[in-house]
Amino acid sequence: MPGRLYLKIFISFIGVIIVAMFMVAMLFRFTEGEKFINRFQRFAKAQVIMVRSIVEDQARSGASSSEAMQQLVEKLGNAYMAKIWITDEAGKLLVQSFPGTIPTPAELAPEDEEDSHRGWHDMEGFQFSKCGDRPHCIYVTIPFGGVGRVEPGVIHYYYRDTTTERHEKFFIFGLFAICASIALLVMPVSWFITRRLNRLRSVALRIAEGDLSHRADICGKDEVAKVGRALNKMADSLSRMIQGSKELTANVSHELRTPLTRIRIAEEILRQRFGDEGAAHLDSIREDVDALDKLIGKLLELSKLDLKEDPFTMETMDVADLVGNIGHRLAPIAEHHNLSVTMNLPNEAMAIADGEALNTAFGNILENGVKHTENGGWLTVSMVSDDETITVIAENAHDPLTEEELITIFEPFRRAKGTTPDGTGLGLAIARKIFERHGGSIVAENCDGGVQFIIVIPKNTGNN
Numbered sequence: 001m002p003g004r005l006y007l008k009i010f011i012s013f014i015g016v017i018i019v020a021m022f023m024v025a026m027l028f029r030f031t032e033g034e035k036f037i038n039r040f041q042r043f044a045k046a047q048v049i050m051v052r053s054i055v056e057d058q059a060r061s062g063a064s065s066s067e068a069m070q071q072l073v074e075k076l077g078n079a080y081m082a083k084i085w086i087t088d089e090a091g092k093l094l095v096q097s098f099p100g101t102i103p104t105p106a107e108l109a110p111e112d113e114e115d116s117h118r119g120w121h122d123m124e125g126f127q128f129s130k131c132g133d134r135p136h137c138i139y140v141t142i143p144f145g146g147v148g149r150v151e152p153g154v155i156h157y158y159y160r161d162t163t164t165e166r167h168e169k170f171f172i173f174g175l176f177a178i179c180a181s182i183a184l185l186v187m188p189v190s191w192f193i194t195r196r197l198n199r200l201r202s203v204a205l206r207i208a209e210g211d212l213s214h215r216a217d218i219c220g221k222d223e224v225a226k227v228g229r230a231l232n233k234m235a236d237s238l239s240r241m242i243q244g245s246k247e248l249t250a251n252v253s254h255e256l257r258t259p260l261t262r263i264r265i266a267e268e269i270l271r272q273r274f275g276d277e278g279a280a281h282l283d284s285i286r287e288d289v290d291a292l293d294k295l296i297g298k299l300l301e302l303s304k305l306d307l308k309e310d311p312f313t314m315e316t317m318d319v320a321d322l323v324g325n326i327g328h329r330l331a332p333i334a335e336h337h338n339l340s341v342t343m344n345l346p347n348e349a350m351a352i353a354d355g356e357a358l359n360t361a362f363g364n365i366l367e368n369g370v371k372h373t374e375n376g377g378w379l380t381v382s383m384v385s386d387d388e389t390i391t392v393i394a395e396n397a398h399d400p401l402t403e404e405e406l407i408t409i410f411e412p413f414r415r416a417k418g419t420t421p422d423g424t425g426l427g428l429a430i431a432r433k434i435f436e437r438h439g440g441s442i443v444a445e446n447c448d449g450g451v452q453f454i455i456v457i458p459k460n461t462g463n464n
Contacts, residue, residue, distance in 0.1 A: 013182075013183070013186040013189075013190070014179075014183055014186070017179050017182050017183065017186075018179060021175045021176075021178070021179050024175070025172070025175060044138050044140075044159055047080050047082070047157070047159070048140050048142060048157050051076055051080070051084065051142070051155060051157055052142045052144050052155055054072070054076065055069075055072070055073075055076075055086070055144060055155055056144050056145065058072050059144075059145060059151070066094070066095065069086070069094070069095050070095045073085070073086065073095050073096065073097040074097045076097060077097025077098060078097070080159065081159070082097075082157060082158060082159040083096075083097060083098050083102075083103070083156075083157075083158040083159075084096070084097040084155065084156065084157055084158070085097065085098075085102055085155075085156045086153055086154065086155055086156070087153060087154050087156065088151070088152075088153050088154075089152050089153065089154070091154075094153065102156070103139075103158055137159065137160040138157075138158075138159050138160075139156070139157070139158050140156075140157045141154050141155070141156055141157075142154065142155040142156075142157060143155075193224070196224045196228075197224060199216065199217070200216055200224070200227060200228055200231060203215070203216040203228075203231060204231060207231075207235050207238070212235055212238055212239040213239070214235070215232045215235060216228040216231055216232055218232070260289055260292055263285070263289055264286075264289050267285050267286055267289065312353075312354035312357055312437065312438075313354050313356075314352050314353060314354060315352065315353075315354075315355065316350060316351075316352055317350070317351065317352075317353060317355045317358075318348050318349060318350055319349045319350075319351050319353070319358065319383070319385075319390050319392075319457065320345045320346050320347070320348055320349040320383055320385075321348070322355060322358060322359055322362065323343075323345060323362050323366075323381060323383065323392065324343060324345055326359065326362050326363050326366050327341065327343045327366065327381060329363075330366055330367065330370055333370055334370055334379065337370065337373070337375050337377075338375050338376050339370060339373055339375075339376070339377055339378065339379055340377070340378040340379070341378075341379045341380075341381075342378070342379070342380045342381070343381050344380070344381065344382040344383065345381070345382075345383045346383060346384075346385055349383060349385040349390045350459065351390055351457060351458075351459040351460075352459065352460055353438055353457065354434075354438070357434045357437070357438075358434065358438070358457075360430065360431075360434060361430065361431040361434035361435055362392070362431075362455075364427035364428065364430055364431045365394050365427075365428070365431050365442075365453055365455070366379070366381065366394060367427065368427055368428060369394055369395075369396035369453075370396075372396065372398060373396045373397050373398065374397065377396065377397035377398075377450075378395075378396065378397050378450075379394070379395070379396045379397075380393075380394070380395045380396075381393070381394050381395075385459075387459075388458060388459060388460075389440075389456050389457065389458055389459060390456070390457045390459060391454065391455070391456050392454075392455040392457075393452055393453070393454050393455075394452065394453045394455070395447055395450050395451070395452040395453075396450050396451060396452075397449055397450045398450045398451045400446045400451070401444070401446060401451055406443075406444045406445065406446070406451075407444075409428055409444060410428050410429055410431075410432045410442070410444070411429060412426055412429045435455060435456075435457060438457055438458070439457075439458045440455065440456050440457035440458060441455070441456050442454065442455045442456075
């Protein structure tokens with residue numbers, strides 16, 4: 001379906017074409033069209049003078065009988081392709097060049113002020129009309145006779161150029177045909193422009209999703225190509241900044257292990273030297289050291305996943321058995337918190353994956369569910385396996401999370417509001433990295449009475 005930009009470009013082009021066609025039509029109307037009307041009027045004027053001259057000559061020659069005059073008028077009407085009729089001073093019809101009735105007064109509209117500027121008033125005694133709104137139609141009344149033996153009367157001359165009207169219609173139709181043809185040609189042009197912009201949009205979305213290695217294909221030197229180069233430059237800068245940040249985190253985490261080790265050794269020496277004296281303080285020091293050691297371990301694990309320094313060892317394994325073992329391992333903790341745990345797992349769900357990495361990832365998810373479920377709550381784990389993927393849904397009782405929290409809980413050190421400060425805040429971030437490295441995904445959603453994590457893993461995955 002065409003996008004909004006495509007429609008805007010297309011409609012803009014069509015609007016410009018319509019305005020241009022209108023300007024062309026008006027330019028022709030007031031230049032060549034005006035000249036043509038003037039030529040038409042001069043031609044009609046010459047015809048009118050010729051008709052009067054011939055009729056008066058016929059009358060002077062004495063051959064003014066009704067029959068002779070009828071033949072003359074018919075010949076003139078056929079020659080000039082006009083309707084000609086003659087009336088006396090009282091308006092009585094004498095002869096006419098055509099069969100049927102003469103045109104009605106409604107058809108023979110009176111002249112207007114515009115006609116006074118078209119050169120007809122130098123024809124003394126003539127009355128001119130351009131037949132209402134038809135520009136290529138004239139009606140002239142020509143007084144004649146009253147001198148010598150020629151009886152006074154009026155010649156009526158009615159001429160309509162139908163061929164010119166057809167040409168005008170063809171011209172207008174041609175303009176519309178040209179407009180339609182250009183509109184069809186504009187469609188691929190609009191599509192070409194918006195296609196390149198859509199590609200840049202796809203690249204930007206992939207970079208926003210974390211694929212900082214993806215770059216836009218640049219071709220040409222126009223403005224769209226400049227935007228693509230700017231996007232690639234931005235991605236390069238972000239990649240260097242994030243890579244440097246990850247390496248710094250990994251190095252700092254590794255270096256922190258050394259002073260922690262020294263603190264642990266010093267704590268052991270002090271415990272041996274002083275015995276029970278100060279044991280409470282030493283126990284507090286040991287707990288803090290263990291917490292720091294656990295945090296540093298998580299940071300190192302996350303940094304290795306980000307830097308992809310720790311390649312996965314892929315092997316055929318039973319994911320259902322792995323998740324079941326994690327559930328059994330957490331059963332004592334769940335009983336201690338009076339939690340109801342339900343495991344709905346198939347007999348087997350075979351996949352090619354890194355067992356140790358998946359054990360860490362699923363362990364973090366289920367531990368998170370047990371830790372953040374109040375006493376007396378529930379935890380449910382279900383698994384569905386098809387030909388290509390394995391889907392695991394872990395639900396636990398919890399207050400609903402906001403839309404923002406459902407996304408940010410997978411970021412390092414981000415916790416949902418109302419949760420306990422226990423833990424490192426890295427478990428869900430590590431789990432997401434592991435699932436994504438396997439080509440899978442994890443999302444969080446609110447469910448009836450709790451929060452659920454939906455994990456999808458392909459059965460035949462590679463080391464991403």
